[in-house]
Amino acid sequence: MPIGLIALALGGFGIGLTEFVIMGLLPEVAADFQVGEATAGWLISGYALAVVVGALVLTAAVTRFERKPVLAVLLVLFIAGNLVSAIAPDYGMMMVGRIIAALAHGAFFGIGAVVAADMVAPTKKAGAIAIMFTGLTAANVLGVPFGTMLGQAAGWRSTFWAITVIGVIALAGILALVPKTGHGDTTPGTLRSELRAFRSGQVWLSILVTILGYGGMFGAFTYIAFTLTEVSGFAASTVPWLLIVFGVGLFVGNTIGGKAADRNVDRTLVVLLSVLVVVLVGFALTAGSQVLTVASIVLMGGFGFATVPGLQMRVMKYASSAPTLASGANIGAFNVGNALGAWLGGVTITAGFGYTSPIWAGAGITLLGLVVMIIAAAGAKRAVRQAPCDGNADADGRVAVEPVAVLH
Structure with a gap:
């Protein structure tokens, strides 16, 4: 298994954690920003809508560029979004941070799936994609409950600081471990x-x-x-x-x-x-x-x-x-x-x-x-x-x- 797949999976873990952990922290976030439950729920809905926009618009905008640098830039965007969420002074800025992070979500998984498939032989492509998506499943199994517990114990902002750190580690892993090209199956x-x-x-x-x-x-x-x-x-x-x-x-x-x-x-x-x-x-x-x-x-x-x-x-x-x-x-x-x-x-x-x-x-x-x-x-x-x-x-x-x- 190419070690670069682990870096992609780690990026998927951080992104999956960003998407799902907010569900367990909504009461704390709503109380901190003094908004109702329904209004706080838009932090989930707004994220999902921004994922769709990013998957289409952002991916279309970067198709002519090499995929590895694009993945790195997307993770920088993801890190920035979670950093904004961690320091957000009010609900509006929190929503901005969620949208910034979500824009990277769809494009990262879409482009990352192509990169993962190119890193292995043709008969193992779906398995490589599955390894990348393992990060998303791990976010559900481990990340969400532990992220929720961290947020409840040390404040919800601590969870987004932790996700920011995960993003930095994933960025370093992609820069160091993901090859510029795979088996030459596809090019931008x-x-x-x-x-x-x-x-x-x-x-x-x-x-x-x-x-x-x-x-x-x-x-x-x-x-x-x-x-x-x-x-x-x-x-x-x-x-x-x-x-x-x-x-x-x-x-x-x-x-x-x-x-x-x-x-x-x-x-x-x-x-x-x-x-x-x-x-x-x-x-x-x-x-x-x-x-x-x-x-x-x-x-x-x-x-x-x-x-x-x-x-x-x-x-x-x-x-x-x-x-x-x-x-x-x-x-x-x-x-x-x-x-x-x-x-x-x-x-x-x-x-x-x-x-x-x-x-x-x-x-x-x-x-x-x-x-x-x-x-x-x-x-x-x-x-x-x-x-x-x-x-x-x-x-x-x-x-x-x-x-x-x-x-x-």
Whole structure:
């Protein structure tokens, strides 16, 4: 394993921590700035919206530059954002800091996924992407609970100072350990060449699967605390520990999903999304049982995040002649899915369907994602059958007659 992947994972850890740790610190932040809970919640929503903007606009702006220096600049932006948050004198400046950090989020993961894939052999690309995303899962498993405890013990600002330090260490690691180029699979292109990748229908189908497949899981997860306390009967004090269990599922699923996607992306995604639908339906039906709820949480996290390396790899595969912007767009798609799932889950609760309704809604969204994935996979196989028999097509539908679908 190239050691540069560890540096990318550390950057992912810091960014994931910035995104999620605020959830556990909202009461302290709201009290310090003397704002209501809903207003404080915009520090989460504003961050998510800025991620989408950064994933598209910022990635598009840097496509013509070498990727390693771009990653370094993005981490400087991330460090600056968290520094602003740590010293923010009021709520408005805190929001500015959150937005600055979020702008780096989407572009870092989008470009970082391309760099990670270029650092390994073609048969190990999804696994390399999974290693980078391991930082994000570790942020959920370890970073969020410990960051919350640090903020509660030493003040919420101490957590953002700690994240700033993590960013500095990750920056040093990327400068020292990430090679300027990988195996030469991809090189920076112009914005026009990057936009050309979106001519591929498979790129758009992949992005849609990301929105629906990941959005379903996140929609169920958004209101999980209410499900655990109001339906399963857990005490509120046990929720953080149950979320750690969920995070363990994320970690394991991410690792296994990356290895499986390296063998066959489409088959892996169809299987994972199918099982995820079953898991969500089972969770909704058995949420009244504490034992089965714990099992469901682990499986939901595992199968939900196991899709991530494959989802990211698939869009890069069909945009492989110019993958940077498409990769960034797919990171934005994850956040669009987050927003969609959270919104629909909130609608079902408001409508009076109870605290298991977001899980049912998530199962429905994921089922739609599965249908789109089956259609996309069938289209890829049809392209293989229609392609000239010159040996330049594989089981996943990569054909040489379609430049944007070639994985060199």
